[in-house]
Amino acid sequence: MSERIFDALEFRAAIRASGLKQSEVGEPPVSLNESVISRYCSGALTPPPEKLPLLAERVAVSLDALAPRSGLPDLKDLRCDAGIQQKDTAQYTRSKSAMPVRAAENGLRRLKEEFEAPLADAYGVTVAELKAAQERSFGNIVPAVRPAPARRAASDTPRSLSEKITYLLEQTYAAGSRPTDAELSRKGNAKAGRILLSEDLVRALRMGEASTDDAEVLGALAAAMDAPPVFFTSDNPEEAARIVAGIRSVALGVMAARGDGGRPLTDEWLDFIASSIQDIIDDQGGPPRKA
Known part of the structure; x- marks a missing residue:
């Protein structure tokens, strides 16, 4: 897993630049109290990875600037970058629980094919990127997936x-x-x-x-x-x-x-x-x- 490394200095600087108070940073949808935000600023506490996208958006910096990652993402990384908690993935797979995602993230059992497209959609990536991230969750070295060529022909005009x-x-x-x-x-x-x-x-x-x-x-x-x-x-x-x-x-x-x-x-x-x-x-x- 290539976890993001939270930069407390960047976070503090971004809050100052935004003109927000620490209490305002934690308002919904971030939904964290001021004392927690203060501990993030001091570096005494690291935000859960699922909270990083919301925090980055709240203080108007990119996710990569707030919490850079050196390697390529695995399944858990993709989910966290989308701001989705593991327990909430059942709504995308239409399963009774988050067990299928939990098992895949832990390298125990790969996702069913029918789960791939909904999860890729929820995570904002392609199915190919999701599959590559899944292989990394199983300890396999997989290079970054190149963006696929645009499916729409140059002469086509989107209508709906x-x-x-x-x-x-x-x-x-x-x-x-x-x-x-x-x-x-x-x-x-x-x-x-x-x-x-x-x-x-x-x-x-x-x-x-x-x-x-x-x-x-x-x-x-x-x-x-x-x-x-x-x-x-x-x-x-x-x-x-x-x-x-x-x-x-x-x-x-x-x-x-x-x-x-x-x-x-x-x-x-x-x-x-x-x-x-x-x-x-x-x-x-x-x-x-x-x-």
Whole structure:
């Protein structure tokens, strides 16, 4: 297991930079009291690995900066990086208990094939990455899995909401750094300034199990993925194609920016991407730029 090493100095510095009080850092969904946060700051206590993603998000630093990892992840690492406790994995495998995941993490019994896709989805990785991590849990040396080529042909235009979400995840994130449904929910709600998304809703929309034409929900989802809102709200295939062209034109830059271990894009990168997409839409006769 290649555990993350919590950096108490980085944590303290990030809290100061964020302007938060220690009591505010521990507010839900982190849900830790101030005394525990204080012990994290002093280095007297190390956060549970499942809490690290929430703590990193709360103080606005990347997970790799707050708790770097030197090696490749095993199954437990993937689960912890997704902020999921072992006891909660039964909801993804639809099992009676977390025993299948516990056994696989401990190198006792491999996951059933039917569990692989749901867990990969919950952890925000590909099935190939999940399988490689599982082999590491069994003590086997497995190299990092290269991102698979995009499944969608260049001429294809995503039409349904599910296809559009999948398209953005495939085209603008490296496979190992794609945000989880929970992360998209938190980011969209933060940008909207109120609760519009939930982890279950994002998952249902992404999987095609549900759909919506609520402009506010779609706007929060677009903000969470740093995409133009019209990408989700338009039903015009030609307009969608123009936006796809804009997204594709900066996809390599996005992937390069995210190629440093999954760190969040800087505000400058996000501004560049949004501007680049809008410029291409304008040049191709797309909807006018909003004032």
